[in-house]
Structures are given as C-alpha cells and as structure tokens.
Amino acid sequence: MAFVGKKFPNLDVDAMNDMGDTFKLNILEEAKSKNKKVLLFWYPKDFTFVCPTELHAFQKALSEFEKRNTIVIGASCDTPEVHFAWLNTSKDNGGIEGVTYPILADSNRNLSSTLGILDITNEVYNEETGVVTVEGDNVTYRATYLIDEEGTVFHEGINHMPVGRNVAEFLRLIDAYTHVQKNGEVCPANWEQGKEAMNANRDGVASYLAAN
Numbered sequence: 001m002a003f004v005g006k007k008f009p010n011l012d013v014d015a016m017n018d019m020g021d022t023f024k025l026n027i028l029e030e031a032k033s034k035n036k037k038v039l040l041f042w043y044p045k046d047f048t049f050v051c052p053t054e055l056h057a058f059q060k061a062l063s064e065f066e067k068r069n070t071i072v073i074g075a076s077c078d079t080p081e082v083h084f085a086w087l088n089t090s091k092d093n094g095g096i097e098g099v100t101y102p103i104l105a106d107s108n109r110n111l112s113s114t115l116g117i118l119d120i121t122n123e124v125y126n127e128e129t130g131v132v133t134v135e136g137d138n139v140t141y142r143a144t145y146l147i148d149e150e151g152t153v154f155h156e157g158i159n160h161m162p163v164g165r166n167v168a169e170f171l172r173l174i175d176a177y178t179h180v181q182k183n184g185e186v187c188p189a190n191w192e193q194g195k196e197a198m199n200a201n202r203d204g205v206a207s208y209l210a211a212n
Helices: 027-034 050-060 062-067 080-087 110-115 167-183 202-211
Strands: 012-016 022-026 037-042 070-076 103-105 121-125 132-135 142-147 153-159
Touching: 012 080, 022 027, 027 037, 027 070, 027 142, 037 050, 037 167, 050 062, 050 070, 050 167, 062 070, 062 167, 080 103, 142 167, 153 167
Parallel strands: 037 070, 070 103
Antiparallel strands: 012 022, 012 103, 037 142, 121 132, 142 153
C-alpha cells in the first residue's frame, strides 16, 4: 500500500540510542510535535554487509539533514539489545560505533507489517494444523520514508536487499519539497537547490522548457 500523500501510521515502536536507552518512538508524533521533517530508513539486519555502509553514510550526512530541519531515524526488525551490541562494535569490525541517531527495533513487526515492506512470499495455511508458513526472511527491504512537519509522507522508496541507497538523493528530495512548501512552485526533473523551478501551469512549463 502506498503512503505518499497520507499520514504516517500512528504507532509506538521500541527504539535504541547510542547511550543504551530503550524508549518508545512514534514517527508521526515526532514530526508533528517537533515541527520537523523525518527521514526514516529501514534496513534488513544488524551485523550484515550493505547495512553498516548505509548507517555510516546517513551518520556522515547528519549535519546536512539537521540544517534542513530533518530528523534521521534508522529501523530494522532486530531487538534493542542487538542494536546496542552493534552500536558497540567498531567500524573496522563491521559495526556501527559512532552512529548517534535513534534506531527503531520493530521486533514485533507491527510497523513494518503495516507499511508492507517485509520480505514475505508464498504464505501457506495448513488447514489440518492451523499453521501458517511463509518463504522469505521476514525482514524488511531497504525502504525509505520522508515525512513532513504535519506527519504526511512525501516520498517513499524501496530497494531490494543488495542495493544500497544514495544519501544525497534524499537531501535533494528534502530541498525540493521545502522549495515547494516555501514558494508554491514545482520542481522539474533533475532539480537541485539553487536551480530554476516553475509555476504549475501551462505558461510555467512552456517558459521552463523554452529556457532548458
């Protein structure tokens, strides 16, 4: 189910920070109460391969997100305790030591199931035993959500497990959406901050295409 243009699900989820604190975090309320945008990125598993490269990449760009009034939150279906163990594993040993933003621990899969981002296929119900079996790891794909200050999703995207994300693209999307919010203009293909946008009407697109 697509969530773009809709409010993000109103669910409390366990989270872990780099200090070892477990707490409840509600993405919708986080955006609305703090009047900030939220970037929520899901990854499959702690202690894996592509995943730590992404967590470190978001950490490296954290100040750029903060300049854009945006909170960064990671998420997977691991438990808080496993998150904390990974946070205490050094970078040169495949860990994410140094990551400071919170990480959701959706171990009951309430939120990831609601979002429809779990790797589950071929659900089979056995009528004799009442047991449901599935194929797949029942962990999340690399899903990313950008949520505005009202709690509305303005971008969602899902990568398959082997394909890491480009952090710079999310900065660009935030810049573009912020430009729309502030100026009422729309952002054409390949728009970047400082480039020309356009009015959302016939004259606007004609003028833009004539100049580009």
